[in-house]
Amino acid sequence: MSVSSRLGIPLVWVATLLCSVALTARAGARCEDIQSLKRDATTITLAETVAAGAFVPPERSPWSTGQEYAQLPAFCRVAGSLHPTPDSQIGFELWMPVTGWNGKFLQAGNGGAAGSIVYPALVVPLSRGYAVVHTDTGHSGGGGDFSWAVGHPEKVTDFAYRAVHEVTLAGKAMTREYYGERPRLSYWLGCSTGGRQGYVEAQRYPDDYDGVAAGAPAANWIPTGLLAVLFQRELLSPDGLPVSKLALLRRAAVAACDAADGVVDGVISDPDRCRFDPKALLCSAAGTDACLTAPEVAAAQRLYRGVVDGRRRVVYPGTGPGSEIQWAAFVNPDFRIGESAFRYLVYNDPEWSVSAFNVDRDLAAGIQRDAGAASAMDPNLRSFLNHGGKLLTYHGTTDGLIPYLNTRHYVLAVQHSVGSAAATGVRYYEVPGMDHCGGGAGAGDIDWLSALDTWVETGRAPEALPAHHPGEGESPSFSRPQCPFPQQARYRGHGDPRDAQSFACVKR
Secondary structure (H helix, E strand, O other), rough: OOHHHHHHOHHHHHHHHHHHHHHHHOOOOHHHHHHEEEEEEEEEEEEEEEEEOOOOOOOOOOOOOOOOOOOOOOEEEEEEEEOOOOOEEEEEEEEEEEEOOOOOOEEOOOOOOOOOHHHHHHHHHOOOOOOEEEEEEOOOOOOOOOOHHHOOHHHHHHHHHHHHHHHHHHHHHHHHHHHHOOOEEEEEEOOOHHHHHHHHHHHHHHOOOEEEEEEOOOOOOOHHHHHHHHHHHHHHHOOOOOOOOOOOHHHHHHHHHHHHHOOOOOOOOOOOOOOOOOHHHHHOOOOOOOEEEEEHHHHHHHHHHEEEOOOOOOEEEOOOOHHHHHHHHHHHHOHHHHHHHHHHHHOOOOOOHHHHHHHHHHHHHHHHHHHOOOOOOOOOHHHHHHOEEEEEEEEEOOOOOOOHHHHHHHHHHHHHHHHHHHHHHEEEEEEEOOOOOOOOOOOOOOOOHHHHHHHHHHHOOOOOOEEEEEEEEEEEEEEEEEEEEEEEEOOOOOOOOHHHEEEEEEEO
């Protein structure tokens, strides 16, 4: 006999009562009430419910076309700032779905020097039911500008590591206030600077996240800046490599190495075996747009090699063959990020320029000045992995801004440091033909978030991931498996080379 029968209470009343109790237990604050709740060192400037499809970003929102918001669900939008120190002003936005919350929290990472809220970074996670937060890391400025750092050491610390952690704690707390319960799982999702920030979280704050998806991480902070300075100097020097010849260089590199995998598709599938030498483009007589002069060949060789110290040691690798066109980013006046970092973060000298570049001196000065704050190369991830944390990291082999080999070297160092724990908690993907964080000639459309979520939820580490190239111009679309390192996708020798089924993951 049921309890309700013994007590003489109709079953439907019991069901209604239990449902009411459950709803009450989960009830949180109204979105608009979040602004009035008291918190230490926090200022809430906005807390409002945004109707489905009604969000309009502020003017001059970076990377926003305005079209990506039309399909957004209704959400609670919270904006404000955190003040862990008197000079800290860490701006953030937290978006939480009104209905359909999946019980999970996510922070989306930054790019470049940060300095703004990038609203498109919030779109996909919110659409999938995540409560998602994003920060400007404590300052306002362009993606290649560090001038804000002068006289503000606390803001530098915020940018280096503190802001993302403080926003993690605040974001989780406000998510709990809104829904009446803690997030069940928490994820990090970011690329470039966002990849570095993901490494920072796993290394410095191992309990913050259950899973980290970190792409193309600018983790080796000072050497990454040196490489940017090297590119700027070599591409602007009268005896350097003109930007106008980068496309020529790329075509030659691809032509030399594309067919090695058995498929001519514009993708260098195994850059480790590519032996392209820009000397093949050396002009036989007077220089033209179709060849490289001897100084241009020498400049290209220096860029492929990377940052080399006075003892001729490579202290930071160059970017891979096929990445050449992206090198032009470093001479864009809005993205001279290496020069700006050394000018304002390292030397605090507004007159410093790439003409003063000296690898040994600048590397030592940068490491001393940073003191490991922004660097994220600590391979000891035991604390993160011991609580079940998962690191999914990836890098495109034609990334022309940050070399994929640095990420490979880091992953190998992690495996050496933590041993067998890496097999169950770390996965690395080198994506052939993918540019910086996406795009390029390869199959770079990959759902990293779903792969991470499935891994954390099921405990089954990802293997081959479905990847797609959308096609552009005369280049057709195709699919390809993306294999965890050290495996790589290899053509089976038969079947449509545009179909992923024609490829298998094999060990290098």
